[in-house]
Amino acid sequence: MQLTDHCDTERKSHHPEHVKKDMVNRLNRVEGQIRGIKGMIEKDVYCDDIITQLSATQSALNSVAKILLEGHLKGCVVDRLNDGDDVVLDELLVTMQKLMRK
Template structure:
């Protein structure tokens, strides 16, 4: 089993609520798209909503990335753990595909 599989990070209640609220809105948007499809909505209207979901997911990722930089990466660097930079670089490569 990999050593990274069990990494965790405690989040403040405020951060947790903010992230969960974003995900709940995204989930609602995706359900809305499904409803549009079930009601035979016009393709362009559905595509507009899928673009909105993509933008919402990107905003979620930016928020999570920002928190990761401020906490995990900064703390790792303060303690001489350069592996956090490699981890961040790999994550950015996945996000920017």
């Protein structure tokens, strides 16, 4: 999900450095979890244990999505609405539908 800084012609996010660092750290942990799951599969680890790890990984990804969504709502969406750009609401609905499919 990209966030809009509509002052530019290109879409960009504008998160504070500490938020970006937190998300990168979370994604690094997810990356490690994925490598661990691959190793579990290669070692024929019991299916239920792998499913538990997959669930934990999905939860970690969802936490990053929540952080992004919060920043998007409080920043991009509010800014664009204040500028009279109601299209952002349609975009937000599509994004929410994507998140709810999981």
